[in-house]
Amino acid sequence: MEFVVGHDHPSLPGHFPGRPLVPGVLVLDHVLAAIELRHGPLGALRLPQVKFASPLLPGEAARVELEGGAPRWRFRVLRDATLIASGEVVQS
Numbered sequence: 370m371e372f373v374v375g376h377d378h379p380s381l382p383g384h385f386p387g388r389p390l391v392p393g394v395l396v397l398d399h400v401l402a403a404i405e406l407r408h409g410p411l412g413a414l415r416l417p418q419v420k421f422a423s424p425l426l427p428g429e430a431a432r433v434e435l436e437g438g439a440p441r442w443r444f445r446v447l448r449d450a451t452l453i454a455s456g457e458v459v460q461s
Contacts, residue, residue, distance in 0.1 A: 370403040376427045391425040396454050400444050403433040404458060412460060419456035423448070 374381075374391045381389040397419070405411055425431055429448050436443040440460035446453040 370399070370406060371430055371432045372399045373430050374425070374427055378427065381427055389427050391427060391429075393419075393421050393454065396421075396425060396431070396446055399431075400433050400446065400454075400458065403435060403444075404442055407435065408439055415459045415461055417457050417459060419454065421454045422452045425453050 374395060376389075378391075378395070380392050380395055384390055384392045397416070401411065401414070425446075425448060431446055431448045431453055434445045434447065442458045443456070444458065445455045
């Protein structure tokens with residue numbers, strides 16, 4: 370699943386003034402949306418492992434790659450070939 374966070378997203382002015390970066394929680398929101406798109410609504414979740422490797426800037430296209438299935442998914446978020454984030458989502 371591809372996504373772009375626009376320059377006008379309400380979380381950007383405070384994250385960080387003068388050099389906006391897409392907040393990690395917003396990247397993770399797109400990961401969860403990709404899982405729900407494939408598998409339907411999710412219940413309680415845990416994120417036992419998440420690493421942010423590179424910043425994502427507003428207007429940059431990124432894609433979510435998923436492996437696995439309920440109750441455990443591994444994910445990677447990439448901008449072209451650059452790793453933005455990776456980790457695990459587990460249904461509790």
